Amino acid sequence: MTTTWLRRAVLTAVCASAALLAACGSSTIESQLTPTRFISFGDAFADLGQTGSRYTVNDGSVNNWTQQMAADFGVPMAAVVSGGFAYAQGNARITAKPDAAGSSATPTVQQQIDTFLAGNTIGASDVVVLAGGTADIIAEMAAVLAGTQTSAQMMANVQQAGRDLGAQIRRLTLVGGQHVVVAGVYNLSVTPWATRIGQGALLSDASSAFNQALLVSIVDLGNRVLYVDAAYYYNLVAASPTIYAINDATSVVCTSVDPGNGIGTGVNQVNSALCTPSTIAPGADYSKFMFADGVYMTPQAQRVFGDYAYNRVRARW
Template structure:
């Protein structure tokens, strides 16, 4: 099955189900959503600093996409550890509690479990959910076999879809699902020598996710991170950036860091004092070899906000 055929199959299936996904046309919903609060589940791409720092340049700004969306609506979003409703945390996998560096981190499923055990959804709550990066990095570390990687990521996409369905069943009326960006385009992916296999695995993940939620169009909006970030990475100047190839930070982690090996730059350790010489990080796409700068994160948040306003 070719990637092109699979993309077409997924798009046709999704567009047949009440226009839940991007590229399926505009919504016919007339009322404007006025969110009462935001709730988030996910991994390091959405982590607002559950353990004290974020997987980006920690510059004290609005620098993660979920927070950018909340701010655009005039609301706040903060971590559960700070009394908020963002459960997302770095290294989280979809189901496994063994994270992408061999430690123990609440999975996305467990994050959802924790919320449902303590709270319930209101009529104007907006829920963000993402995942998959931890599963990709963990499987890649275990084996670079293309078939194994694709199979694991296909199952992970289905697993994320299962969590989305749980949210809707529990009463969430507005669920924003972020797909996984094409990690093969990251500095790590490009240098891996396995870019084609990584790209195929990401496609498998997003395709399985889309197929698993294609009947939830009344409540679910899919944000295509692979589509959007591919545009940014391919043409940074079109987004007021200058560099999508190099990384902005120098914060080397002697440990397992971000899940791509020891002694690698780790964005969660990065501040404005640990930037590469002469770098204007506000013009860079990547903070480290996997995670984005505040500029790239807020661009994606603005894109997601626009998709939400068009839909709801």
């Protein structure tokens, strides 16, 4: 009974937050869409190993939500470096540089799309996925902690990043994108990183501000765009993890400490891009944890969201 209620709650909340775009899809699972390709852009939340590893436990499984969603449709998905169309790269910001970790070499989401469109077109049965904003919030938070900007400036910049992602979504619909899936950012206040730095309230506000600015900027795009509410979904996982086969929603399970500023949250912090089954906390079963590092999810937490996104796509198209 509890599981059924929560599933209904998820759909209700997503319909409410997606109302700015279009009416929520029917509850039927009869889909007219048979995807040909999945194409993705974004930051670590959608990175399929563009630089050699993923931001999760690198165990060789289907361990990213975008890949899980594609697999549910029976469509393979891989990073560009592995011959696929997943351009998303860890620490990438929407339009700003340097990236969340301080590198100017990482292509922004806008540049990822530039690269794709320079040699490719979007087909009528392609699904385009965007998942950006996390790296922007991390970078803005770092500036606040360093004392180089105020929290008010951070909020303004985060809202602009949301609008910038909206502009890229609009751009993709103008060149033929008919099935554009947008995840937004999950609520970063529930992360171990937020707890460690004591900035849960600001990160909650920033996550919400980014998503709201994004939604308003794509209000008129109708049934070409589907907003999948990662913030609401992961709030449910954090609140009732056992429903999702997770026992620990607050701890970091990886031990792969990065001496550099690997994910932009400071030096000597765990970086899940370096995490494998051999770098797990002693005695821990990482399949029962929500967080691989202070920000990014384990394979299990990725897969359940991928399944959820799959069902949302089927309900819409």
